[in-house]
Amino acid sequence: MATDAGKPIPRFPDGFVWGVSTSAHQIEGAVDEREPSVWDVFTGEPGRVKDGSTADVACDHYHRYREDVALLAALGVDAYRFSVSWPRVNSPGGLDFYDRLVDELCAAGVAPVPTLFHWDLPASLDWLERDTAERFAAYVSVVAERLGDRVGKWITLNEPAEHTLLGHALGAHAPGRRLLFDALPVAHHQLLAHGLAVRALRAAGARDIGIANSHGPAWAASEKDEDVAAAGFYDTLLNRLFAEPVILGEYPDGLGELMPGDVAADLKVIAEPVDWYGVNYYAPSLVGAPQGTDTEYGGLPLPAELPFSVREIEGRPVTDFGWPVVPEALTELLTGFRERYGDRLPPVVITENGCSYEGVDDQERIAYLDAHIRALHAASEAGVDVRGYFVWSLMDNFEWAEGYARRFGLVHVDYETLTRTPKASYHWFRDVLRAARG
Numbered sequence: 001m002a003t004d005a006g007k008p009i010p011r012f013p014d015g016f017v018w019g020v021s022t023s024a025h026q027i028e029g030a031v032d033e034r035e036p037s038v039w040d041v042f043t044g045e046p047g048r049v050k051d052g053s054t055a056d057v058a059c060d061h062y063h064r065y066r067e068d069v070a071l072l073a074a075l076g077v078d079a080y081r082f083s084v085s086w087p088r089v090n091s092p093g094g095l096d097f098y099d100r101l102v103d104e105l106c107a108a109g110v111a112p113v114p115t116l117f118h119w120d121l122p123a124s125l126d127w128l129e130r131d132t133a134e135r136f137a138a139y140v141s142v143v144a145e146r147l148g149d150r151v152g153k154w155i156t157l158n159e160p161a162e163h164t165l166l167g168h169a170l171g172a173h174a175p176g177r178r179l180l181f182d183a184l185p186v187a188h189h190q191l192l193a194h195g196l197a198v199r200a201l202r203a204a205g206a207r208d209i210g211i212a213n214s215h216g217p218a219w220a221a222s223e224k225d226e227d228v229a230a231a232g233f234y235d236t237l238l239n240r241l242f243a244e245p246v247i248l249g250e251y252p253d254g255l256g257e258l259m260p261g262d263v264a265a266d267l268k269v270i271a272e273p274v275d276w277y278g279v280n281y282y283a284p285s286l287v288g289a290p291q292g293t294d295t296e297y298g299g300l301p302l303p304a305e306l307p308f309s310v311r312e313i314e315g316r317p318v319t320d321f322g323w324p325v326v327p328e329a330l331t332e333l334l335t336g337f338r339e340r341y342g343d344r345l346p347p348v349v350i351t352e353n354g355c356s357y358e359g360v361d362d363q364e365r366i367a368y369l370d371a372h373i374r375a376l377h378a379a380s381e382a383g384v385d386v387r388g389y390f391v392w393s394l395m396d397n398f399e400w401a402e403g404y405a406r407r408f409g410l411v412h413v414d415y416e417t418l419t420r421t422p423k424a425s426y427h428w429f430r431d432v433l434r435a436a437r438g
Ligand code: IFM
Pocket: 023, 026, 159, 280, 352, 392, 399, 408
């Protein structure tokens, strides 16, 4: 990849927040100290996770959080995005863990940024049920009551698109359903849960609330009408379906008619104003008309019935996951959002960006992050109000259906000994942060 790595990273506006992200199920371990989640059930089913692993121990962060906070402090981030495990909060002593973690972060001068749902739904619950949204709001109130004196920034949900698509439409993630378009109520109930959570957080005094949605440009495979239409549909499904209820208070392209319940009333809840909009960005997608056969892309099973197909983007380097490296698509995505939503687009925070590569001397990761931070800066220069950037991830962790085969961390984790070793990218990012403050 052609790179400007080595040249100073341009300056972002004052108050820009630099951070790193993780999630509970991917790092905590200590599964027997909480009730089960849908992911525990899923990983217990043969063949669901490619390397047959579970997150029972993961990085054992639950017991080693002090060491991990020390790594964050030495890295020099402003903020740490982690997720709160709903099943743990439901379990005796579970909330005490987050209390200790938040105290440790505050003492280290790192702002805690909790995400309240990152896919690990209690196993007794189901997003097909509307009631799960109400229960989520009740759980959020409990967490906000306990942590709200020390937490400023909150994130309601992580990537409801992936949880709907991978977990309920395609069966590649927990809970492993293959409902295709019958999974749409799962999207609606999560969005409703987001809106109810915003209300619950406001009631607890929170003033800095966002959501972390995954987005990426959908490029048409050709100029043919059928490819352009398929790419437009894909854009609606992955981007607009999850952005527009939150930003505009409406569903795109008549999709609201397919949602359950009193959709107009629910949209008023879903559109409760947020203070910023979180974007998880990894790569664009090249989309064309269906090809009439089942395919696989980036580890995802894509059945022939879908009204689109996802193609390889040629001529680009790919990560170990096979995802193309296209930094300028981040600029395109954000300037495109700005054009689409104008002043209704809240300030943007990149809540995840990163790549999977092996090795501790991870020069490819440095090149990837460097190029994406510059692409974010280009969006800022083009008028997008960009307020922060979080690397995915602080450390290698349980990458869902891929198990431990994909390493996204700035810190290497030896899963035998649980030894943490900062990679070259950790040292590089520390220097970027120092320079940003210098
Ligand atoms: O590891 C995941 C994370 O949980 C959600 N966003 C994408 C990451 C990389 O696949």
